[in-house]
Amino acid sequence: AQSVTQLDSQVPVFEEAPVELRCNYSSSVSVYLFWYVQYPNQGLQLLLKYLSGSTLVKGINGFEAEFNKSQTSFHLRKPSVHISDTAEYFCAVSEADSWGKLQFGAGTQVVVTP
Amino acid sequence: DADVTQTPRNRITKTGKRIMLECSQTKGHDRMYWYRQDPGLGLRLIYYSFDVKDINKGEISDGYSVSRQAQAKFSLSLESAIPNQTALYFCATSDRTSGSVGTQYFGPGTRLLVL
Numbered sequence: 042a043q044s045v046t047q048l049d050s051q052v053p054v055f056e057e058a059p060v061e062l063r064c065n066y067s068s069s070v071s072v073y074l075f076w077y078v079q080y081p082n083q084g085l086q087l088l089l090k091y092l093s094g095s096t097l098v099k100g101i102n103g104f105e106a107e108f109n110k111s112q113t114s115f116h117l118r119k120p121s122v123h124i125s126d127t128a129e130y131f132c133a134v135s136e137a138d139s140w141g142k143l144q145f146g147a148g149t150q151v152v153v154t155p
Numbered sequence: 156d157a158d159v160t161q162t163p164r165n166r167i168t169k170t171g172k173r174i175m176l177e178c179s180q181t182k183g184h185d186r187m188y189w190y191r192q193d194p195g196l197g198l199r200l201i202y203y204s205f206d207v208k209d210i211n212k213g214e215i216s217d218g219y220s221v222s223r224q225a226q227a228k229f230s231l232s233l234e235s236a237i238p239n240q241t242a243l244y245f246c247a248t249s250d251r252t253s254g255s256v257g258t259q260y261f262g263p264g265t266r267l268l269v270l
Contacts, residue, residue: 050195073257084159084245084261085198092256131197135257140205141186141249142213143257145197 043068045134047146054122054153062117062149064132071137074115076106079129079148088130091115102126127153158182159262161246167268168236176231176265178246186249187229188259189213189221191242198245204229205251236269243267 048063066072073092077085089100096108106117115132132146159180168174178187185206190198200213202221210221218240222230233240243266247259 045197047197075257082263084263085247085259086261087258090257133257141256141259142200142203143198143259145190145199147195147197 043072043134043136043144045132045144045146047132047149049149050147051150051152054151056124056153056155057121059118059120060122060126060151062130062132062151064115064117064146066113066115066132066134068113068134068136073135073137074106074108075133075135075143076100076104076115076117077131077133077145079131081128085131088117122151122153124153124155127151157263159246159248159260161244161262161265163265164263165266167270169270170237172236174233174236174267176244176246176267178229178231178262180227180246180248180260180262182248182250182260183226184248184250184260185226186251187223188247188249189219189229189231190245190247191215191240192245192264193242201231233267233269236267238269241267241269 044067046065054060075090076088079085091098091108099105129148131148133143162177188203189201204223220232246262249259
């Protein structure tokens with residue numbers, strides 16, 4: 042069975058500073074990897090995804106993530122955050138034979154302060 | 156108009172009551188999902204449906220049932236609500252193309268409180 046671990050439950054960060062959100066997964070088969078964002082009082086929306094090919098994936102709003110198969114990680118980064126990046130971020134995994142079903146991590150709350 | 160809508164947005168009910176949460180989508184997607192979100196636990200899959208005649212249990216289906224009335228409508232029922240079903244519930248949709256695997260579109264959520 043697959044599992045997803047987000048190593049930080051909350052990450053405080055100052056505006057214009059970089060941020061990294063860590064995600065590790067475990068699975069016995071090939072996986073697809075995703076980051077979703079949930080802004081306050083909203084549903085989730087896709088930030089970026091890794092299906093195949095280049096291990097560095099760029100998403101919306103200046104975010105990027107790198108798939109590291111040997112370390113089973115998919116960490117999310119942004120070089121300079123804005124106040125509007127305050128949100129909860131979820132890492133998710135889909136096993137290649139699971140027809141697109143997602144297993145979500147517990148989430149990381151990012152709080153950006155001036 | 157939103158592509159995925161959920162009604163009601165907020166609901167307070169009492170233990171033992173039957174309630175239904177509804178989800179409608181205008182995206183034309185075949186696949187629909189119900190999740191619950193609890194603080195510190197992320198989202199957990201309750202039920203999913205890959206077409207009108209296909210309904211599958213997810214990770215935490217006990218105490219819940221679903222109905223896929225049409226391609227665009229997927230309802231979640233709590234037959235006899237209990238307090239630990241207090242949570243934020245999300246409906247989501249996706250299509251079946253290989254390039255969109257894992258890309259799901261979420262509704263705004265229904266906040267349920269069971270007293």
